[in-house]
Amino acid sequence: MADDDHVKDIAIYKAALGDKWASVSKLFKDNPSLMTKRITQVGEMPLHIAVGTNSSHSFVDELVKDIVARGENHMLFKGNKYGNNPLHFAAMVGNMHATKLLLKHNPDKTQTRVRNKDGNMPLQLAAWHGNKETLEFLLKETPDLLPDEEGxxxxxxxxxxxxxxxxxxxxxxxxxxxxxxxxxxxxxxxxxxxxxxxxxxxxxxxxxxxxxxxxxxxxxxxxxxxxxxxxxxxxxxxxxxx
Incomplete structure (x- = not known):
């Protein structure tokens, strides 16, 4: 997560940190592109920030709902500079609420196998950070490669x-x-x-x-x-x- 000196939109950043959806809902309604704007120097969107708190659950719920309503489900899994998308963040902090919500919008589970720039999938990050519940859930949700798949x-x-x-x-x-x-x-x-x-x-x-x-x-x-x-x-x- 970034400090204030590396944030491009302080109001949105603080709203995501503090679970204060109401403070930015009109802003997002007037300018929907802000919902998926990269607001830190390392390319984090509001969803990255909110998921990473493991406490801004209402903000995450509303943000995901509005992004999906715009038909932009793919934006739920955009990576930052290091290739970490919101599911990676959820695995790192043990955010079960966000993990389940994100996978609800990725029914083929492909995002569970996405690697960041260090080569880590959400599974490895959950284990590395000691988040047992998230690890067990991701183990059930992460399919292995099929015989005809590459990689x-x-x-x-x-x-x-x-x-x-x-x-x-x-x-x-x-x-x-x-x-x-x-x-x-x-x-x-x-x-x-x-x-x-x-x-x-x-x-x-x-x-x-x-x-x-x-x-x-x-x-x-x-x-x-x-x-x-x-x-x-x-x-x-x-x-x-x-």
């Missing part, structure tokens, strides 16, 4: 590595187990750490306090290994037994 899905590559390592580092072990059960290979994926990229197994090995036995990996690790697919003697996929 890297949210549960593969560096994106998958970030998702699982950040979930574990946040202490959301139940969520991590759910992810691993559905995507066993994710435990081998390295995250995007520049100094020393790590896998989920490496993160777990550094956190013996996370297991009831107090030993490295322990029962948690055994369960993870039991989910990892391996090739048996017949060449078919099976699960290792630990």
């Amino acid at each position: 890297v899905g949210p549960y593969s590559g560096v994106a998958g590595g970030d998702l699982i390592t950040r979930t574990i580092m946040a202490g959301f072990y139940d969520v991590a187990l759910d992810i691993i059960e559905k995507h066993p290979d994710i435990v081998f994926l390295k995250d995007s750490s520049k100094k020393s990229p790590k896998t989920a197994l490496e993160i777990l090995a550094q956190k013996p306090e996370s297991f009831a036995s107090g030993r490295r990996l322990g029962l948690w690790g055994s369960f993870i290994y039991s989910l990892i697919p391996v090739k048996n003697d017949e060449g078919t996929t099976d699960h290792s037994k630990v």
